[in-house]
Amino acid sequence: xAKLDNRERYxxxxxxxxxxxxxxxxxxMFHDTVMSLVVVSVITALAAIWYFTxxxxxxxxxxxxxxxxxxxxxxxxSFVPRPDWYFFFLFYLLRIFKxxxxxxxxxxxxxxxLLILLFALPFIDRRRERRLVRRPVAVVAALLVIASMGxxxxxxxxxxxxxxxxxxxxxxxxxxxxxxxxxxxxxxxxFAEAGCLSCxxxxxxxxxxxxxxxxxxxxxxxxxxxxxxxxxxNPQAIxxxxxxxxxxxxxxxxxxxxxxxxxxxxxxx
Amino acid sequence: xxxxxxAPVNWLEERSGIVGAISYFLFxxxxxxxxxxxxxxxxxxxxxxxxxxTGVVLAxxxxxxxxxxxxxxxxxxxELTLGxxxxxxxxxxxxxxxxxxxxxxxxxxxxxxYKYPRELNWLIGVAILLLxxxxxxxxxxxxxxxxxxxxxxxxxxxxxxxxxxxxxxxxFLRGGTEIGADTxxxxxxxxxxxxxxALIGLITLHLYLVIRLGxxxxxxxxxxxxxxxxxxxxxxxxxxxLVDPKPRGNGGPAITTRxxxxx
Ligand code: HEM
Numbered sequence: 001x002a003k004l005d006n007r008e009r010y011x012x013x014x015x016x017x018x019x020x021x022x023x024x025x026x027x028x029m030f031h032d033t034v035m036s037l038v039v040v041s042v043i044t045a046l047a048a049i050w051y052f053t054x055x056x057x058x059x060x061x062x063x064x065x066x067x068x069x070x071x072x073x074x075x076x077x078s079f080v081p082r083p084d085w086y087f088f089f090l091f092y093l094l095r096i097f098k099x100x101x102x103x104x105x106x107x108x109x110x111x112x113x114l115l116i117l118l119f120a121l122p123f124i125d126r127r128r129e130r131r132l133v134r135r136p137v138a139v140v141a142a143l144l145v146i147a148s149m150g151x152x153x154x155x156x157x158x159x160x161x162x163x164x165x166x167x168x169x170x171x172x173x174x175x176x177x178x179x180x181x182x183x184x185x186x187x188x189x190x191f192a193e194a195g196c197l198s199c200x201x202x203x204x205x206x207x208x209x210x211x212x213x214x215x216x217x218x219x220x221x222x223x224x225x226x227x228x229x230x231x232x233x234n235p236q237a238i239x240x241x242x243x244x245x246x247x248x249x250x251x252x253x254x255x256x257x258x259x260x261x262x263x264x265x266x267x268x269x
Numbered sequence: 270x271x272x273x274x275x276a277p278v279n280w281l282e283e284r285s286g287i288v289g290a291i292s293y294f295l296f297x298x299x300x301x302x303x304x305x306x307x308x309x310x311x312x313x314x315x316x317x318x319x320x321x322x323t324g325v326v327l328a329x330x331x332x333x334x335x336x337x338x339x340x341x342x343x344x345x346x347x348e349l350t351l352g353x354x355x356x357x358x359x360x361x362x363x364x365x366x367x368x369x370x371x372x373x374x375x376x377x378x379x380x381x382x383y384k385y386p387r388e389l390n391w392l393i394g395v396a397i398l399l400l401x402x403x404x405x406x407x408x409x410x411x412x413x414x415x416x417x418x419x420x421x422x423x424x425x426x427x428x429x430x431x432x433x434x435x436x437x438x439x440x441f442l443r444g445g446t447e448i449g450a451d452t453x454x455x456x457x458x459x460x461x462x463x464x465x466x467a468l469i470g471l472i473t474l475h476l477y478l479v480i481r482l483g484x485x486x487x488x489x490x491x492x493x494x495x496x497x498x499x500x501x502x503x504x505x506x507x508x509x510x511l512v513d514p515k516p517r518g519n520g521g522p523a524i525t526t527r528x529x530x531x532x
Contacts, residue, residue, distance in 0.1 A: 024299050025296060028299050032308050032312075039319075047354055051346075051353040056347055064361075067347075071415070073418075074418070083409065083420045083424060086405060104430060108431045108435075122385075126384075130381030130485070130493060240436060241430055242426070243423070245426065
């Protein structure tokens with residue numbers, strides 16, 4: 001009643017712009033042009049800093065990272081999976097949840113909810129008010145989103161990269177008698193070198209930023225060696241859609257040794 | 270002399286109306302309060318155009334084949350004249366584009382510019398944001414180095430964990446059960462045809478709506494609420510003549526109520 005409805009209000013806006021507005025050219029266009037020049041200069045500067053501080057060798061990083069890393073090798077033994085920075089927040093979300101029960105919340109649940117909220121925003125907030133002081137919920141929600149995205153991105157960016165660890169270190173850390181058991185020692189070496197630690201934590205070693213399960217006491221699951229051989233060779237055959245990549249390039253002997261190593265890992269003998 | 274310039278312009282105008290459209294675009298009125306915040310949209314557009322131009326140049330030299338992709342990237346970066354500049358601009362332009370998208374979206378949010386009648390343009394914007402991230406994801410694989418390869422392995426595997434559609438999406442992205450030549454051509458096709466095509470279409474719609482609807486002035490100052498009475502003491506609704514703006518008499522029993530009159 002006393003309030004104008006949407007259409008009247010918008011008609012007034014149009015009328016007001018017509019009467020008292022300024023022409024796009026030259027006023028707004030001047031601002032737009034200056035800003036665009038700034039954008040192009042910043043991009044060019046980033047490209048130059050990236051190129052001139054880095055070297056031709058793969059992985060030879062300058063101030064803004066390397067030009068490229070080694071050529072892709074599916075049968076590689078160690079790697080650090082790392083997406084581009086604007087996926088870090090998703091990447092890090094995974095770490096907050098536990099495999100495999102609730103990780104779906106991190107990979108699908110939370111992103112989907114955020115997306116629906118983003119799409120639905122104009123239909124959720126139907127008030128006409130635009131002044132910030134009168135939109136406390138919107139302002140607080142915005143600050144929370146910015147803060148949490150910022151923190152997740154930062155955590156994702158600074159998450160520890162796995163360090164090279166020798167198999168013998170793993171054995172010692174987990175009280176395994178590798179010196180007296182050749183197969184166990186081989187298993188520990190394969191485990192350390194095949195890149196398992198890029199995703200898994202083992203006795204305090206390895207990557208924590210992916211959210212894959214810790215394997216220090218994985219032997220307690222009692223799955224048996226045969227099961228582990230098949231699992232490591234091709235996880236999808238056992239659990240379709242599992243995010244763990246298979247390792248079909250390992251030899252039978254290596255697979256068997258890893259299986260022995262996994263089965264023996266019961267956390268303290 | 271003047272006729273020489275005007276003749277083709279008139280010819281074009283008569284047959285297309287384009288000259289009138291451009292001068293409408295240039296000389297249309299924008300709100301007085303239009304300021305630097307409003308440049309973020311066109312800055313995003315600039316970054317996108319930079320991606321298109323550098324992308325076309327890269328496509329002339331890049332080979333989407335697992336055996337040669339890495340070498341071609343290496344060659345573009347180190348051997349091709351100014352290749353480093355083209356590739357570096359494309360690579361860092363992508364990040365700047367994403368940052369500008371978020372900033373532009375933040376300004377639209379803070380200005381309440383997604384409200385009536387601009388809801389549709391917000392929806393288009395969110396679709397653009399998603400496609401931009403898909404563009405980043407598909408482009409990341411193309412250099413075919415270890416970083417690219419393994420980030421994609423993990424990315425696709427994470428996708429596969431989604432219920433119901435997850436495994437299908439993952440198979441579609443990979444083009445099979447393993448990441449290889451098929452994956453690379455798929456990502457390449459998406460990255461340089463499908464997604465940019467969709468983006469260009471959506472951006473065109475987006476800009477059409479911006480021009481049609483006009484931009485929202487800042488949520489402060491006198492334009493924040495042009496149709497509410499300014500804070501000069503008059504009660505709300507006074508302008509519409511719905512509330513008596515004169516001050517009421519002081520105290521006393523309310524003898525002017527309807528029931529009072531009837532007595
Ligand atoms: C390639 C990406 C985009 C381009 C080139 C673009 C371009 C523009 C331009 C030039 C404007 C005019 C006013 C201004 O610059 O602020 C605008 C306004 C607008 N944009 Fe975008 N935009 C993009 C993405 C987005 C996204 C991701 C959203 C939100 C999810 C969005 C929502 C809006 C809305 C609602 C308006 C109307 C603002 C107003 O009335 O003040 N846009 N856009």
